[in-house]
Amino acid sequence: MASNIGRSSSNTNKGRIPWLKWWACIFFVYLYGPIAVLIAFSFNDNRIAQVWTEFSTKWYVKAFSNEAIQNAIINSLIVAAVATVCATLFATMAALILSKGMFKGQTLCLGIISLPLLVPEIATAVATLSFFAAINFPLGLTSIIVAHIVFCIPFAFMPIRARLAGMDETLQEAGRDLYANDIKVLWHIVLPQLKPGIFAGGILAFIISIDDFIISLMVAGAGATTLPLYIYGMIRLGVSPEINAVSTVLFLVSLTLVATYWFISKKNEGSNYVH
Amino acid sequence: MEIKLPANPITRRWLGLSPALITIFIFMVLPIALLGVYSFKPADSYGGVEAGFSLDAWIQLFFDRDLDDTLIFDSIYLQIIWRSVMLAAIGTTLSFLVGFPVAWYIVQQPPERRDILLLLVTIPFWTNLLIRAYSWILILGKNGMIEQPLLAMGLIDDSLEMMYGNMAIGVGLVYSYIPLMILPIYASLEKIDFGLVEAAHDLYADRWAVIQRIVMPLCLPGIIAGCILVFVLSLGDFISPSILGGGKKMMLSNLIQFQFSSARNWPFGGALTMLLLMLVAFGSYFYIKASRKSAYLEK
Amino acid sequence: MNKSIPAISVNSVVKHYASNPPIVALNNVTIEIQDNEFFTLLGPSGCGKTTLLRLIAGFEQPTEGAILLYGDHLEGLDPNDRPVNTVFQSYSLFPHMTIAENIGFGLKMKGQSSDQIALVVRDMLALVKMETFGNRMPNQLSGGQQQRIALVRALAPKPKVLLLDEPLSALDLKLRQAMRLELKRLQKETGITFVFVTHDQEEAMCMSDRVAVMSQGELQQLDSPQMIYERPRNRFVANFIGDVNLIDTKVSSENQNSYVCSHNNIEFSVNKTSQHQVGDQVTLAIRPEKFSLVSSAEGLLKGTVVDSTYMGTDTYLTVKIDDSTELEVRCQNIDLDQQLPTIGETVGLSVPNGAATLLED
Numbered sequence: 010m011a012s013n014i015g016r017s018s019s020n021t022n023k024g025r026i027p028w029l030k031w032w033a034c035i036f037f038v039y040l041y042g043p044i045a046v047l048i049a050f051s052f053n054d055n056r057i058a059q060v061w062t063e064f065s066t067k068w069y070v071k072a073f074s075n076e077a078i079q080n081a082i083i084n085s086l087i088v089a090a091v092a093t094v095c096a097t098l099f100a101t102m103a104a105l106i107l108s109k110g111m112f113k114g115q116t117l118c119l120g121i122i123s124l125p126l127l128v129p130e131i132a133t134a135v136a137t138l139s140f141f142a143a144i145n146f147p148l149g150l151t152s153i154i155v156a157h158i159v160f161c162i163p164f165a166f167m168p169i170r171a172r173l174a175g176m177d178e179t180l181q182e183a184g185r186d187l188y189a190n191d192i193k194v195l196w197h198i199v200l201p202q203l204k205p206g207i208f209a210g211g212i213l214a215f216i217i218s219i220d221d222f223i224i225s226l227m228v229a230g231a232g233a234t235t236l237p238l239y240i241y242g243m244i245r246l247g248v249s250p251e252i253n254a255v256s257t258v259l260f261l262v263s264l265t266l267v268a269t270y271w272f273i274s275k276k277n278e279g280s281n282y283v284h
Numbered sequence: 285m286e287i288k289l290p291a292n293p294i295t296r297r298w299l300g301l302s303p304a305l306i307t308i309f310i311f312m313v314l315p316i317a318l319l320g321v322y323s324f325k326p327a328d329s330y331g332g333v334e335a336g337f338s339l340d341a342w343i344q345l346f347f348d349r350d351l352d353d354t355l356i357f358d359s360i361y362l363q364i365i366w367r368s369v370m371l372a373a374i375g376t377t378l379s380f381l382v383g384f385p386v387a388w389y390i391v392q393q394p395p396e397r398r399d400i401l402l403l404l405v406t407i408p409f410w411t412n413l414l415i416r417a418y419s420w421i422l423i424l425g426k427n428g429m430i431e432q433p434l435l436a437m438g439l440i441d442d443s444l445e446m447m448y449g450n451m452a453i454g455v456g457l458v459y460s461y462i463p464l465m466i467l468p469i470y471a472s473l474e475k476i477d478f479g480l481v482e483a484a485h486d487l488y489a490d491r492w493a494v495i496q497r498i499v500m501p502l503c504l505p506g507i508i509a510g511c512i513l514v515f516v517l518s519l520g521d522f523i524s525p526s527i528l529g530g531g532k533k534m535m536l537s538n539l540i541q542f543q544f545s546s547a548r549n550w551p552f553g554g555a556l557t558m559l560l561l562m563l564v565a566f567g568s569y570f571y572i573k574a575s576r577k578s579a580y581l582e583k
Numbered sequence: 584m585n586k587s588i589p590a591i592s593v594n595s596v597v598k599h600y601a602s603n604p605p606i607v608a609l610n611n612v613t614i615e616i617q618d619n620e621f622f623t624l625l626g627p628s629g630c631g632k633t634t635l636l637r638l639i640a641g642f643e644q645p646t647e648g649a650i651l652l653y654g655d656h657l658e659g660l661d662p663n664d665r666p667v668n669t670v671f672q673s674y675s676l677f678p679h680m681t682i683a684e685n686i687g688f689g690l691k692m693k694g695q696s697s698d699q700i701a702l703v704v705r706d707m708l709a710l711v712k713m714e715t716f717g718n719r720m721p722n723q724l725s726g727g728q729q730q731r732i733a734l735v736r737a738l739a740p741k742p743k744v745l746l747l748d749e750p751l752s753a754l755d756l757k758l759r760q761a762m763r764l765e766l767k768r769l770q771k772e773t774g775i776t777f778v779f780v781t782h783d784q785e786e787a788m789c790m791s792d793r794v795a796v797m798s799q800g801e802l803q804q805l806d807s808p809q810m811i812y813e814r815p816r817n818r819f820v821a822n823f824i825g826d827v828n829l830i831d832t833k834v835s836s837e838n839q840n841s842y843v844c845s846h847n848n849i850e851f852s853v854n855k856t857s858q859h860q861v862g863d864q865v866t867l868a869i870r871p872e873k874f875s876l877v878s879s880a881e882g883l884l885k886g887t888v889v890d891s892t893y894m895g896t897d898t899y900l901t902v903k904i905d906d907s908t909e910l911e912v913r914c915q916n917i918d919l920d921q922q923l924p925t926i927g928e929t930v931g932l933s934v935p936n937g938a939a940t941l942l943e944d
Contacts, residue, residue, distance in 0.1 A: 033389040033401075036382060040408055043419035043459070046429055050422060099304040106300035118301055121308050127568055129520025131537040132319075132557045133312060135544045139322060139554070140315035142332060159311045162304050182642055183675040185662040187689035188740065191289045193663075197688070201679045213410075220412040223522050223537075227544065237414050244418050244527060248425065256415040263411040271403050 044260060051253035068254040078255060081239035084150060088225075088235060089218040091154050096161035097211040101169055103162075105199070108173040125160040133160065134227035141228060148230030156228045157218045164217050165210035168274065172206025205273050212270040216263055316561070323554030333550055341551035345559070361539070365559070368536040371450060372518035375457035376465075379514045380507065382458065383465035388499070390466075391473040402470065409463040417456050417527040424452055424528075448530035456524030461517050465510040472506025473499070512571040516564050536560050588654045589615040590744055590776040591639060596648035598634055598800075608634040610800040611648075616744075616778060617793075618653075621770050623779045625787040626797035627823070632780045635797075636746050639778065641665045652743060663692070668737035670747040674729045676721035682708075682732055683717035689740035707735035710769065727758045731765075738773060747779045751786060763790055784824045788812070796820050812870075814856060817944045821868040828910045829942075830867045834859050842941065847905050849884060852936065857943045866942045871899070871913040873938035876924065882931025886910065888924045898923055902930060 054065035072078055103122060107115060125133065137156050146152055176199070184194040200207075222237040229238060236259060243252045290296045323341045325333040348358035390401045408416060423429045425447050434440045476499065484494045500507070522537035529535070534542070536556065543553030591614075598609040609631045616622045624632040637643045639650055641662035650657045657665060668689065676685050686707050687700040695703075708714045711731040721729060730750060737745055747766075751759045767790050770777045781787055787794045788808045796803040796811060796819075804816040815821035818829065832844035832851065844851050844865055851867055859865055879885055886904035893916075900912040900923070912932065914923060924930045 029385055029389045029392075032385045036386045037404060039382075039459075040404070040462075043423050044408075044411075044416065046422050047415070047419040099307060102300040103304040106297050112297065118305060121305055121313070124308060124312060127564065128312070128316070129516070129537070129560055129564055131520055131522050131540050132316065132561055132564075135540055135553055135557055136315035136319045137311060138544060139319050139550060140311070143318060155311055159308055162308060166304070177673070177675065179671050179673060179675045180677060182662070183669070183671055183677070184688070184692075185642075186640060186667075186669045187736070188663045188692035189688070190661070190663050193692055195289070197692075198677060216410050220410075220414075222412070222414050223541075227541070237412060240412075240414055240418075244414070244421075248421055252418065253422075256412070256418060260411050260415055264407060267407050267410045268403075271406070275399070 047253055048257045048260070051250065051257040053250060053253075056250070068250040069258075072251045072254045075251075077234070078236075078239060081234050081236045084233060085219055085236040087150060088153050088157055089215050092157035092161050092218045093165075093211050093215045095154075095158045096214045097165045097169075097207060099158070100162050100165035100210055100214075101203070101207055104166055104169040104173055105195075108170060122166055123163050126163045130160075130221075130223045134224040137224065138227045148228060149233045152228045152230065153225050153233060153235065156224050157221060160221070160224065161214035161218055165214040168209035168213065168270075169203065169206040172203055172209075176202055205276070209270050209273045212266050212273075216266050216270075219259075220263060316557075319554040319557055321554075323551050323558055325551050327549045327551045329548060338551065341549075341555040344552050345555060361556075364534050364539050365536055367450070367533070368519055369563075371453055371457060371535065372515050372521075375454055375461070375518045376511050376515045378454065378458045379462045379465040380511060383462050383510070384469055384507070387466045387469040387473055388495075390470055391476075402467075405463050405466050405470075408459075413460055413523045414527070416459060417523050420452070420456060420459065420528055421447065424455070447528065448533070450529075450533060452528040453524050453533060453535070456528040457518045457521060460521065460524060461514045464513040464517065468506045468509040468513065469503060470506075472503035472509075476502050509571060512567050516567040516571075519563060519567075520560060588618070589651075590618045590620065590653060591616040591778065592649075592651040592654075593635065593639075594649045594651070596635070596638065596645045596650065598631070598638060598643070599646045607800050609638075609645075612797075612800070612802050614795055614802060614805060616776060619774055619776055621767065621777045621779065621790055621792045623781060623787040623791035623794045624797060625781055625784060625794050625823075626803075627782055629799075630797040631800040632782075632797050633748060634800075636669070636748055636778065636780050639744070640667060640669050640746055666740075666742055667744045667746055668740060668742040670733050670737045670745065670750045672749045672752060674721075674733040674750075674753075676729055676733060676736070678721055680721075681717065682713075682719050682721065682724070685721065685732060686736045686739050688736065693740060703739050707739050710738070710772070711735055711765075726754055727762065730754060730762060734766075734769065738769070738775065742775065744776045744778060747777060749781055750779075751781070752783075759786075766790060788824075796823065798823070814940050815868055815942065816857070817942050818866065818868075821940070821942060826871050826911060828869045828871060830869065830908060830910075830939075832865055832867050834861050834863045834865055837861055844941070846908070849904075851883075851934070851939050853939045853941045854937065856941055859941070866944070868940045868942055869910075869934060869938055871911040872897075872915075874910070874912045874932045874934060876912070876914060877931040877933050879929045879931045882933045884910070884932040884934070886930065886932065888926050888928050888930060891923065891926055900924065900930075902932065904932075 050061075051068060052064050052066065053061050054067065055062040100122075103118070107118060107122075133156075137152075137159075140146075141148060141152055146155075180198055180202070181194050184198040189197060220237065221235075222241060225235050225238055226241070229235065234242075236255070240252060240255055240259070243249060243255075290299060322333050324337055324339065326336050326338040326340060328334045345361055346358070348360075386405075390398055390405070393401060421428070425431075427435075431440070480498055480502070481494055484498045489497065519535075520537055521535065522541065525533060525535040525538050529538075537560075540553050540556045540560065543549045543556065547553075593612055593614040593616075596609055596612045597607075600606040600608055612631070612635065614635075624635060626632045634643070638645050639652075639657075641657065641660060641664075644658075652665070652667065676682075677688065680688065683701075683704045686704045690700045690703055691697075704717065705714070708717060711734065713728065713731060716724070716728070716732075721732070724732065730753075733750065734747075750766075751762050754762060763786060766777070766779075779786075779790065788811075791808055793805065794808055794811050795805045798819050804811060804820045806814070811820065812824055815824065815827070821827045821829065830846050830851075832846040834842050835845045835850065836843045841852050841854055842859065842865075844853060844867060846867075853867060874884075884902075884904050886902040888900050889903045889909065890899075890901035892899045895916070897913045897915055900914065901909050902912050903909045910932070914921075
């Protein structure tokens with residue numbers, strides 16, 4: 010009995026377990042270790058990627074003066090930019106409607122919009138390919154863009170809808186009360202407050218588009234190589250310091266965007282309401 | 285000139301919804317339906333399908349045609365499907381075993397640290413899967429970070445051949461999707477009232493009893509959600525098997541992709557896709573059930 | 584403006600909400616609000632007062648009946664086409680606009696030039712003595728300051744009627760009391776008709792020209808604050824505003840202007856404020872402070888003190904006059920030497936003429 014009392018008084022701190030901290034440490038090393046290795050080797054002078062000799066940025070210079078890589082980057086940026094703008098616009102319109110009141114078919118609409126999240130990418134990829142073939146849609150940048158818009162919509166939609174859900178509805182009533190018609194309420198009251206949500210949604214759509222590989226792989230025609238496709242091609246040829254360099258850049262782009270997204274959403278939480 | 289929104293709420297509703305709905309419908313729902321139809325058509329050996337009706341694609345899942353056209357049971361495709369399911373299941377289990385203590389650890393941190401740790405868990409999810417899988421080649425591969433020191437110390441004298449096998453694929457799957465295990469578990473752990481934990485301690489429960497009898501049951505919906513997410517995504521994963529499995533050990537996704545590229549057997553690819561979708565739909569059904577249950581618990 | 588036309592006429596308005604079972608928010612309500620009046624809708628939550636306000640503002644449409652603004656039908660007009668403005672319970676200041684932009688929003692939407700708007704904004708800030716706050720953001724203001732800005736934002740477009748939806752409920756007591764005076768002052772200065780919704784009887788009493796007491800979607804009484812207190816029409820009004828003693832009596836005889844009602848052989852003479860027959864069971868309402876203590880030999884009523892509570896300004900006595908009736912009596916504490924009856928003592932109570940009111944129900 011005495012031991013019981015002693016024990017319960019020693020773990021007052023929410024049942025803390027001593028090895029948990031080490032476990033978490035090891036986990037984060039596992040999560041970031043491989044990427045750290047990748048980044049480190051991208052600065053390795055040696056041709057053989059895994060043998061360290063000395064620090065050098067020559068693989069970056071080499072990679073980015075490669076015309077094929079330059080084209081792949083440009084293609085990726087075009088696809089991501091167009092897909093982001095379209096998907097964010099469509100998602101904003103849909104979110105504005107779906108956040109207002111209840112109507113028949115609302116759940117179905119939400120279901121269709123989140124469908125791209127549920128369907129495995131490979132299924133979307135081959136289905137889209139078959140469809141494009143069936144309607145004789147030429148494969149190229151346009152086909153990639155169309156396919157990207159589809160799966161970017163739910164990613165853009167989520168933060169916009171969340172932001173709308175947190176919005177005080179009486180503000181719109183106050184606007185109407187002060188002589189603003191529907192479009193003015195939308196323009197002067199709803200959209201300015203929705204801006205962080207739209208921005209966050211756009212960032213997610215952009216990240217998803219720029220990182221996409223499988224769908225692009227299936228629906229890209231010859232000559233429409235995006236950066237992930239190019240990297241995949243290089244990986245199949247084996248490990249090389251050039252891949253490390255390009256991958257590091259792509260990783261840092263995603264990292265920057267995620268961090269931006271995260272800070273926007275954090276700031277949102279703080280300034281959502283007037284106290 | 286003044287721009288006006290349509291006065292009729294129903295017109296307005298469909299005007300607002302139609303771009304998103306029509307895009308997804310035409311370029312996602314229709315194509316999948318089309319693929320379903322294709323799975324019942326004869327294959328065109330140049331890719332695509334021919335007119336007519338055929339069950340060949342579905343038969344091919346289980347049987348092979350002998351020289352004299354009799355059907356013999358053939359388990360090669362079933363093996364691949366079975367391997368996919370097993371790998372996804374093992375990956376899910378490992379993700380849970382690794383992820384749960386991490387989620388539990390994060391929940392116990394002060395708020396600012398929690399946020400940073402959550403961000404750290406989330407970042408990999410939003411970065412390119414291809415790159416993340418590739419980075420494991422540097423670790424596991426021939427002359428990689430693991431083999432190099434062992435070779436140098438003379439503990440081994442040949443490659444461990446860690447790459448291009450089920451183990452490498454498993455590592456890749458866990459690595460790819462573990463954030464999706466940790467986040468839902470964290471979300472449900474966060475809602476637990478720690479007063480309950482203290483009450484359990486007060487009533488003579490030790491640490492394990494608290495975790496087993498208080499924490500686990502309360503965050504079960506989060507655990508289920510995390511497991512299903514990881515399982516479904518692992519099942520459809522293409523990158524880990526093709527990068528870390530070296531294309532030798534196929535999973536369902538690779539088999540599907542193969543039918544649409546080199547093999548040019550679209551109906552069979554269609555049938556495999558339908559099978560994958562059915563498995564995913566099955567998983568999603570339980571996912572939705574689990575999230576309903578968690579909503580119920582919150583009430 | 585023409586005095587004879589009411590600022591707002593609410594004609595037999597019914598409002599249902601479709602649900603299962605349907606909710607009747609307003610049941611055949613008719614009210615006329617006069618020009619330049621400080622008018623209060625008073626009632627407990629769910630009585631329909633806020634619904635009525637939202638119908639006037641145009642956020643919702645009546646199921647039946649009509650609402651007129653200075654004689655003009657409001658039917659089919661959107662909130663942005665109605666020359667009435669609302670002060671919202673949660674203030675609803677636009678968080679992404681400065682205070683000046685908030686105040687000028689209505690005028691901007693009406694298409695006024697920015698010079699004109701700037702002038703009005705300056706006047707409005709001066710009106711609430713917040714001249715230096717124009718460039719701040721709403722979240723930099725205290726609750727009371729936000730309240731004032733919400734008020735002048737609604738006043739800036741010079742509405743014909745200002746609607747106030749429990750605007751003081753989020754403020755603490757001291758601030759609430761100060762704002763009452765300020766609201767009254769603003770109403771007098773601007774000459775705009777105020778329609779004020781509250782569940783707080785004190786607020787209603789101290790500011791209003793007239794009060795409409797509502798309950799369960801129906802109008803219970805519409806009168807001056809004084810009449811609402813002194814001559815409540817029914818049990819609901821009598822109970823909702825202030826404390827009251829209700830005595831069951833029977834009408835025993837009738838004069839030209841009054842009834843004589845009896846309770847256990849005690850006879851009260853009351854004014855004819857409602858129609859009853861001799862022999863009807865009726866209820867009398869007497870406010871606790873109307874009684875005066877007299878010796879047990881005198882007085883209309885005689886009873887035993889069963890409880891006594893010191894409350895500061897008053898002492899509350901509970902006097903049992905018979906087995907079924909206990910009355911609450913308030914005696915003002917004038918000085919320390921005052922001799923109040925103790926528990927168990929028998930006292931007499933006198934009731935001044937006109938202190939008792941006959942209730943309709």
